[in-house]
């Protein structure tokens with residue numbers, strides 16, 4: 001016997017019935033985004049490594065240790081996308097979509113990060129990504145958040161809460177950065193290894209540390225809010241007013257940061273306490289400096305990414321299930337001639353005015369075993385075809401969910417006979 005090949009660690013399959021939950025969650029999000037006027041954009045799953053290095057930043061977890069990078073056959077370094085923003089911004093610039101224009105885009109698909117696999121953290125995972133480019137906000141910032149609140153409501157997800165913060169502008173962070181660096185430098189012996197490494201190149205990222213031993217030090221560190229410029233403060237107040245008007249509750253978390261210079265002003269995160277340690281379900285923020293950083297014209301922009309594995313898990317915990325499309329009709333056919341008739345009538349029922357959902361028995365089987373499958377399919381009625389029916393040009397219509405006596409009808413009357421059953425359906 002050959003050894004069986006297994007999936008790669010941290011890269012999961014989505015099987016039925018879970019795939020129906022995914023369909024429902026993704027379909028709900030997609031519907032809301034279309035209603036708000038966002039359009040789909042699809043970008044490649046691999047890009048040049050350089051794109052991610054430049055857009056995500058060299059001193060980040062992703063670029064330092066999480067990227068799936070390799071050389072293609074021509075020796076070019078390419079990377080499986082760890083997130084979607086870089087590719088979308090690249091595509092916008094490449095196709096001239098940002099010249100004096102505003103764009104509201106969404107995209108979804110797999111992302112890849114070489115992390116330690118655990119519950120809620122995988123090496124292939126999926127995001128629903130939204131980017132609004134050319135908008136300086138704070139109206140669009142509020143729209144994104146209000147739209148997310150609607151998505152949670154439609155999915156009847158209750159246990160998520162919103163944290164927001166403002167990072168100010170790059171200029172306003174210069175003094176903060178200096179003071180923060182000085183603060184940590186005088187406490188160098190208390191820093192863990194990661195934080196020591198981050199100190200010179202990216203001190204804001206120390207605030208993001210998940211190490212419990214570091215939390216006291218971080219709590220006493222200088223706060224960014226004290227350094228905020230007036231315009232950023234007005235922007236933040238504008239966002240808060242719109243959220244208050246919409247009745248979307250939030251807490252301001254001054255430690256919610258992004259370490260990179262082209263991030264600024266609004267950052268937000270939706271978190272839950274229901275999924276253990278991997279509690280961030282959606283993260284977003286403003287990246288007004290990114291387009292310019294990638295060689296384009298200065299373009300304000302904001303976006304977010306929903307982690308779908310975590311969201312689907314949260315949805316599954318509520319036990320609401322997913323709408324399951326059962327067939328209207330299951331066609332049972334015993335024998336070769338009956339099978340040919342079954343295929344013909346199944347197609348005509350699908351074409352007909354009622355556009356019925358029809359499942360045809362494939363794989364043969366006795367009358368009894370086919371009836372079992374018909375029952376399991378959840379169909380409302382079964383159409384039964386055997387040698388006798390084929391010979392006489394009739395079909396038997398049998399109710400599967402109601403106490404209605406079965407009838408034998410001529411082929412020409414089949415659609416009407418089925419319609420009577422479907423109308424009687426609860």
Ligand code: ATP
Pocket residue numbers: 083113115120121122123124125126127278280281282283284305306307308309310
């Ligand atoms: P974390 O701090 O948990 O590593 P992150 O800051 O790396 O998160 P983002 O890059 O902001 O995460 O990604 C947005 C969302 O994508 C996260 O809030 C999370 O829901 C999801 N996500 C990120 N990494 C993973 C992963 N490895 N597996 C599953 N979902 C993920």
Ligand code: MG
Pocket residue numbers: 061
């Ligand atoms: Mg991460």
